[in-house]
Amino acid sequence: VSSSKGLVTGQLSYYEEGRLINCSKRSSTSNGLPVPVHINKVSHLSSSAEYILLVEKETVFQRLANDKFCAKNCCILLTGKGYPDVATRSFLRRLVDQLHLPVYGLMDGDPYGLDILSIYRFGSLTMAYDAKVLAVPSILWLGIFLSDLGHFGLTENCLLPMSKRDEKKADAILNKSYIQQLAPAWWSKLAEFRTRRVKLEVEAISTVSFTSLADHYIPSKIRGQCYI
Template identity: 35%
Template sequence: MRLAFILQCLAQIYCLICNGQQSTKRDLYYEYKKLYGSQSVLDRAIKAICDLLDESRKSLMSYRVVSDAQFILVVEKDAIFQKMLDEGYFTVLPASVIVTGKGYPDICTRLVLRWLVGRLAVPIYGLFDSDPHGIEIMLTYKYGSMSDCKEGRGCFVKEMQWLGFKPSDTSVLPIMSHQFIGLCNRDFVKITRIRRRAERLREYDVVKELDLLRSMRCKLELEAVSSIAPQFIISGYLLHCLPALVPVCYRSPNQALVDEQLEASNQ
């Protein structure tokens, strides 16, 4: 039966390619639900095909994109992603693409980003929590996961630039004291592990930020930045970090607050 599943799946993929179409794994499953019986059976068939051909699912993608985007922004959390949209992200930064993996850098999200960067040839930036988990996610987007299987090979975006939220930002932005969360033993273990990987990758700025995070003994989430003021991540933080990409007419009063904090920290 395993061979039957693989052959049927290959037939479906071949049909899609011939017709210039794409499909989700879920759609492929429902097309022959009685044969497969469960989604996991189809998933195993796809994995077997990838192993057999020594290819990944991305090799089956054939898309065309037209965009005037000047950059791509990856946001770690879906909640922050949704809040930024609700607060008028595209009014302030219309010429951009914003993406979230909903807290986890899954293979599909990384494939889409890899493809977008290749097609659009624009810079890509990331917003993550200022904690060990957020920094680990950033490195996964940029270099892939340590546990990636064959399907995950090449699913990374080395062009990823860590925009924030960094431990060093805590001395610049007006963060309320109650927003700080103490690091636990598991956090310190993760910092050590991530630091070793960052050193191997020669990501010395990341190493420096991890050392600062460890010395601070506390972490911060993106929610801490978003709670400073309405639309602060967009009109304050992003406009300061990406001034060359933002028209002057879109700058808001929150920008002055960030600039004042930066000037004070540099004196």
């Protein structure tokens, strides 16, 4: 049986081939349920969520799930475990189309985080035809940014140096005309990291306190509309 990379949890239920799936219940192996592979077999989406939080990495997903983030904040939590597969992107698009919820992306402050977020928003260059059916143009970048330093207990000590590979990847993204034209604020944030030759991981927030990400960073950023 084929399975998707993605995981979902939170205030969401749906039917898949006649079977009720309740995403607020954890599976036997993790805090999340696998994203459905065949989106055409999904029906009767139902949710009381106020937004969708899309996270880049499974480690962050599991941390937030362990902290009962969705129950406390009335949301849906989704991850593609890095670069997303088609099933995860298709599922996110379906959620947005039917539930009409805002989507906030929580990605590392590095070129790969922005590249992953861009795939969700614009589509994949290797599958240009998929943009109309898979892209989520409304997605917002919640962080993590250099401008977060000095807040939430984040200091310059949290910064990591960019590798040569990081710099090359950043240059490639910054040279993409559609990023400059359609997401200039995203482009500017990455340019700041590239200029300083540093990067910032989401996990840095948890060095302040174990629950700082769930209890302070995400709710404060959403409440203060500190996203782009």
